[in-house]
Amino acid sequence: MAAFKVDWSELPKELLGSILQRLPIVDNIRFGAVCTSWNSVSSDKSYRPLAPQLPWMMLPYKVGQEGKETRKFLNLAHKKIYQMKLPKEIRHSRCVGSSFGWLVILDAFCCVLLMNPFSGAIIHLPPTETLPDVLGVHVSESSGEIDHYMIRRYGPNRECSISPGRLRVGLMSKAIVTADPLVDSNYMVIAIGFSGLVFCKAGADSWTQLDRTMISSKGSCEDILYFNGLLYVLNAYGDIMVWDLNELPLNKAKEVDPPFGATSLTRPQPYGNWFIWKRYLAESSGDLLQVLLWFRERDGKRNVYTSASCGIYRLDLSTKTWIEVESLGDSVLFLGRNSAISLSTRNFPECRENSIYFAEHFWKGWLEDDPNVDQQNLGFFSLEERRFVKYYYYALKRIKPPLIWVVPNFM
Known part of the structure; x- marks a missing residue:
């Protein structure tokens, strides 16, 4: 009796997609490496995972390796570290947020962008010079790259020049994305910065500031959370202010x-x-x-x-x-x-x-x-x-x- 042979590369796409949706992330990676047809299924955005994924931890780079395009990730399920090559924008960058698998990155020139470290996708956000208290940007004539920013700190008449590297440390302390940009085109990015709270809508060409007076009177911003269509802002005393993101412009808040x-x-x-x-x-x-x-x-x-x-x-x-x-x-x-x-x-x-x-x-x-x-x-x-x-x-x-x-x- 002749042996029955199966060409696994010719399995129906729908069947492969159904299998892919049920795999953990490590097996998902291996799935796409089997053959060309399996890789095309793994790249199809319609086959999103059916179950939630266990988060990985992106570990910090070692001193002296800031310019590399690789980062290490801890897979908590297997207690194993994987080294991954990321887009070049990760070099000399600082991560200030993580939502729906997207990192909010301040790159080497302190430009704000969204990066998916697993797919390599990049979404550029409004220019840094449109943020409150960032007065302008100076581009080097020789290199064509950003040389320094002019910012306002500690009062209306306190202007100073600052390098992208120094600004990157204090520009934003935390940022969140309200929805997966590939699922909901109405997402917003909201950040705690040295100017208070700022936000931008998808496709916007500039950042917008919330009421800084209201925030500062309640203490510094300790944390932010998007929950049930509302933006919750936690201060250093544990009190919470809330904004309704459906009521634009976001200029009214109430205390919880x-x-x-x-x-x-x-x-x-x-x-x-x-x-x-x-x-x-x-x-x-x-x-x-x-x-x-x-x-x-x-x-x-x-x-x-x-x-x-x-x-x-x-x-x-x-x-x-x-x-x-x-x-x-x-x-x-x-x-x-x-x-x-x-x-x-x-x-x-x-x-x-x-x-x-x-x-x-x-x-x-x-x-x-x-x-x-x-x-x-x-x-x-x-x-x-x-x-x-x-x-x-x-x-x-x-x-x-x-x-x-x-x-x-x-x-």
Whole structure:
């Protein structure tokens, strides 16, 4: 009896697409490398993954490698690091946000753009010189490249010249995208900058500023979140202002009631000299959450495993109160200075449920420029055990760019 042979390259496109939609991201990459016909299916944007993807962590470059076009990514599921070649715009860049698999990048010349690190797609955003307090740009006659910017700082009459490299550090601290640009053409990009909050709509040729007076009177911007069509802005005191993105121009805001400062905070046990190091906004299972990262001194030292804790509070809109959250159930949060992602461990059993995975570097000492720092412990906080647990060790002295959670998106 003759053996039955199958030409896998000739399988129907619809069947291959159905298989592709159910694969994890690493197998998705391998899928496209099988043959030409399989690669054409993997490149078809109509076959988007059916299930959510576990975020990867983009690791910082080593000192002296800022000009390279490669970045390393930690695959949390396999606890394996992959090195990927990215578009040339990644060289000497700074990432200030991650949404829907897109990075918000300030490139070598401090131009703002969206980059998909998995597909290599680039979307250029309005010029930096259209941002508030950026007065102009000077282009070198010899190279044709941006040489410096003129900006206004610390008052109406304080103008100064600044290089793209220096401006890149302080221009934006965080940026979010309200929707996947390839799915929704009405997306917006919103950023916290040295001028307060700024935003641009898809296709706009300039940036627009929100009411800086209203923001500054409530303290500095600590975090921002797009949730149910609303922009939530968290200040350093834990209070939240909200804008309706459907009401343009965005010149009216209201304060979320009640002010978070009126909430009686439960300090971590055992009691001690605790202070709030960082606040985050997040959404989980339809609830608006505020996450507090606590630290304290112990024996004159600060260490994440003996001197750190977390508190989570949920906004109850019916009673207008902040309620402390004792458990996230089977949910898991991925938090960082540039992203907030909520997933269910029913889809990702390799993650610890009822936990918060941080894209923060927790070092042995406390100061980032401490010459004795020789390891970076990445940790998650278990709400059940009320303690931090190391989930990965990354040997790198002095992390300068932030760690970034990014959801794999090949579209």
